[in-house]
Amino acid sequence: MDSPAPVAPARKRLVDYRPPDWLVPEMALRFELDAERTLVHARMRVRRNGAHASALQLDGEELELLSLAVNGVVRPVNAAPEGLVLEIDGDEALIETVVAIRPAANSRLMGLYSSGGNLCTQCEAEGFRRITFFPDRPDVLSRYQVRLEADAARYPVLLANGNPGAAGALPDGRHFAEWDDPFPKPSYLFALVAGDLQALEDAFVTLSGRTVKLGIWVAAADVPRCRHAMESLKASMAFDEQVYGREYDLDVFNIVAVHDFNFGAMENKGLNIFNAKYVLADPDTATDWDYDAIAAIVAHEYFHNWSGNRVTCRDWFQLSLKEGFTVFRDQQFSAHIGSAAVKRIEGVRQLRASQFPEDEGPLAHAVRPESYAEISNFYTATVYDKGAELIRMMATRLGAAKFRAATDRYFADNDGTAATVEDFLAAMQSQGLESELFRRWYEQPGTPRVAVQATHADGRLELLIRQSNPKLPGAAPLPIPLRFALFAADGRKLLERDDLLLTDAETRLSIEGIAEAPILSLNRGFAAPILIEPAPRRDELLVLAAHEDDPFARYEAVQQLMLSALTASAAGGVAIGHDEVVEAARALLAKAGDDPAFVAETLLLPSEALIGDRMPIVDPEAIHAAREELRCSLLSALREPLWAAWRGCDAPEGQAPRAKGLRRLKGILLSLLLADDGAEATAAAFGQFSGAANMTDRMSALTALSHSQGAERDDALRLFAARYDLLPEVLDKWFLAQSSSTRPDTRAVVEALAQHPRFDARNPNRLRALVLGFAMNQTRFHDRDGAGYALLAGHVLTADRINPQSAARLVQPLARWRRLAEPWRPLMRAELERIAHTPGLSRDLTEVVTTSLS
Ligand code: ARG
Ligand code: ZN
DSSP, X not given: OOOOOOOOOOOEEGGGOXXXXXXXXXXXXXXXXXXXXXXXXXXXXXXXXXXXXXXXXXXXXXXXXXXXXXXXXXXXXXXXXXXXXXXXXXXXXXXXXXEEEOGGGOOSOOEEEEETTEEEEEOTTXXXXXXXXXXXXXXXXXXXXXXXXXXXXXOOEEEESSEEEEEEEOSTTEEEEEEEEEEEEOGXXXXXXXXXXXXXXXXXEOTTSOEEXXXXXXXXXXXXXXXHHHHHHHHHHHHHHHHHOOOOOSSEEEEEEESSOSSSEEOOTTEEEEEGGGTOOOTTTOOHHHHHHHHHHHHHHHHTTTBTTTBEESSGGGHHXXXXXXXXXXXXXXXXXXXXXXXXXXXXXXXXXXXXXXXXXXXXXXXXXXEESOGGGGOSHIIIIIHHHHHHHHHXXXXXXXXXXXXXXXXXXXXXXXXOHHHHHHHHHXXXXXXXXXXHHHHOOSOOEEEEEEEEETTEEEEEEEEEOTTSXXXXXXXXXXXXXXXXXXXXXXXXXXXXXEOSSXXXXXXXXXXXXXXXEESGGGOSSOEEESOOOHHHXXXXXXXXXXXXXXXXXXXHHHHHHHHHHXXXXXXXXXXXXXXXXXXXXXXXXXXXXXXXXXXXXXXXXXXXXXXXXBOHXXXXXXXXXXXXXXXXXXXXXXXXXXXXXXXXXXXOHHHHHHHHHHHHHHXXXXXXXXXXXXXXXXXXXXXXXXXXXXXXXXXXXXXXXXXXXXHHHHHHHXXXXXXXXXXXXXXXXXXXXXXXXXXXXXXXXXXXXXXXXXXXXXHIIIIIHHHTOTTTXXXXXXXXXXXXXXXXXXXXXXXXXXXXXXXXXXXXGGGBOTTHHHHXXXXXXXXXXXXXXXXXXXXXXXXXXX
C-alpha cells in the first residue's frame, strides 16, 4: 500500500548562522566502557557567550539520561529526545551528566560502536551527541580530559585524544587510562578506542627536535601489514614540515584500523581512526592502487592536524575549508612521492567520474552549500574534489612562494579558532590573489563551459572566449585561469600562455605573428575544472597526441579522440573514428617502455559512465556496444603489438614508480587482449593470475577474467576465495570483481552473493563492494527489464534501517534517472518513487530521494 510521498525535510541555512549562546571551555569525561551498556560521566564548564538570556541547549541522540546536576544541584531528568534545554543563572556553570549508551546495538557507526569486538568512535559530523549531551557544533571548542575504564582482559588497550596520562589497575579485573588533550577542539574531533590491539611502533623527530611516538594499532596478526602506512605517515610528517612549515604538536600520534567504518578515515586529534582497507597492505594482499590510496589517506588525515584541527570550521557549510584544502595537500604529497603527471591524470579522471556528474545532476550544490537537511549527505565529490581544484587554481595563480606565504598567514591568523572560507580567502588576498572573484567559485554549482572561437587572417589570430554555466544562466562570471598553447599542423609549438585569467563572460584576445591557422590546446594541465566546448577536430587531436609537451594535454588529446569516436558511434550506431584511435594507440604502444605509467593511463578507454556524461541522453546499451566495438577494433588492428607489449611488462617487485607503471600497463593490455574473449588470451590471463607474485597482477588478471565466459573465470574466483577467505578487505575484491562483471548473469550472481555467508549488509565495505559495485556496473545495472534497479532499491531500503548514511550513498546511482533514455528512465524513476513512498525513511535517505525526484 502506498503512503504519500515524503515531504522534503527541514533545511539549515548558511545565512541563518548565529554564534553559539554558550561556550564550553572545559570538558571532563569518564567512560565506564562496556559493549552492551556504557556509562558516560561528563563534567562541563560552560560560559555565556555575549549578553543574552538564552537557555543552554545541549544536543543529544539515543542517550539514556541517568542524572543531571547544575552547579552541584541535582535537577530532574526529563530530556527531550533531541537534547536538553537548561535555564542557567549567571554567566558560568558546571554541568554534570551521566548517560547510558549501547555500543553493540549501534549499527549506524556514528558515536560509540563496536567493531570486531573492539570499541571505537566516529563523531564527525554530528556523532558526539550520540555519546553525551553537548552543543555539538564545530564552533564550540573545548579542552578535553578523558578517563577510560574497561575490562582489562577484553580491552587491554585504551586510547583517546591528546597525550597519555595516568593508567593502572582497578578492582574486578578492570583498568583505566587517562588522556589529556591540551589543544581546544570541537566535539567532532573527539575519539576513543578500547580493544585487544597491538601496535606497530615508530618515532618521528620534528623540525624543532621533539620526538613523537607513533603507533598503528591493529589485531596482532595484522601488525606486519602496517609498515607501508607507517612509512607513509613519516613521509607525510616530513612533507608538511618542508612544504608548509607545519610541525606536529603532541607527544604521540596514533592510528587505529577498524573493519566497520562509514568512510575512509577520520582525523581525530592525535588518534586517527581508519577503515582497515586504508591501513593494511603487503604485496600479497594489496594492489599498487591500494598502496597509493593508503599513502594518500594517511597523508590526508595527518595533514588535517593543521588544516582542520588547529584551524577548524565555523559551521558545516565551511566543510570544504578543511576538506578541499586537505585533498589538495594530499594530492601534492602523492605527486611528490610518485609521478606528478600520472597523479594529475588520475585526479582529473576521478573528478570527471564523480564530481562532474554530481554537478550536472539533481544533487548539484556549491562547494560551499547554502543549505542542507542532513550534513552527512554533503561529504561529496564537490566539497572534496572540486574544493581541491579551487585551492589548486589559487595556488597556481599565486605561485609556490606566495601560496606558502598565504597559507602561513592563514594558519597564524586562525590558529585555535573555527574559521570560514572568507578567512582563507583573506589570507590569499594578502599575497595578491583576486579573492573577491575566486569566492564566486565557492558559491556557484555547475561545471563552467568555456567555448573558444578562433579566426585567423594576415598573421593574426583572434580568439573570442566565452564562459557559461548551464546550471546558472546569467551568473556572475568566474575567474578562470586558462592555460593554452598553439601548435602548427606539423606539430611545432608556436606559443604558450600560462598567465591568462578570464574574468568576464566574454574575452577577446588578439595574437600577432601567427603565420598559419593554428591548432589550439586549451586548459593544459587541467588548470581549471571546466569543460571545453567543442572539442578539437580529430585531425587536430592526432597532432596534439603526438606533439603536445604538456603530459596532461597529450593524454587529453588521446582521450578526446576516443570520446569523440565513442559518442559518435553510440549516437549513430556505426563505428566512427576508429582509425584515428588505432593510430594513436599504435604510437603509444611503440613507446610503452619509455613511460609505462603514462601509456597505461592514456590507453585506458573512457568508462561507459563518462561516455554517457558527454551525450545529451544516455542509452546504456548503445554506449556499451560502441565501447566493445572500439575495444575489438583495437585488438584486431594491434593484436601483435598488444601481445608484445604485454609480454614486455615484466616488472621487478616493489613500489618503484616504473615497476608500478609496468604492472598497470600489463593489466590494461590484458583487458584489451580479452576484448573478444579469445581462448589464447583467457589462458594467458589465467596464467598471469596463477603465476602472480603480487596482488596487482593477480587482481588485474581476475578482473579481466571476471567478464569472460571461460571456465578459467570460475577457477580463478574459487582459488581467490579460498586463499583470502579470512581477510575481509581482500575478500571485498572478490565480491567487487563479480558485481562489476559484464556477463549477462551478473544480476543473478549478485542476488546469490547477497545470501553468501560472507555477505554482511551491516559492513559498509562489503555492502559497497557487492551492491554499489553492481550499481556502478553500467552494463548490467541497466538491464532492460529494470530488475537491476529493483535489486538496488531493495538493498537501499534494508540499509536504511541499519545505517542511513550507507543508504543515502547507495541510492545515488538512481538519481541519474532523468539522463537516461527510454525504457530506462521510467523504470529508474519508479524505483526511486517506491523508496520515497516507504514509511519511516531516515532523514539522510529522504533528503537524497526527494531532491532527486524534484
Ligand atoms: N573528515 C573525514 C575525512 O577526512 C571524513 C569524515 C566523514 N564524515 C561524514 N559524516 N561523512 O575526510
Ligand atoms: Zn578530510
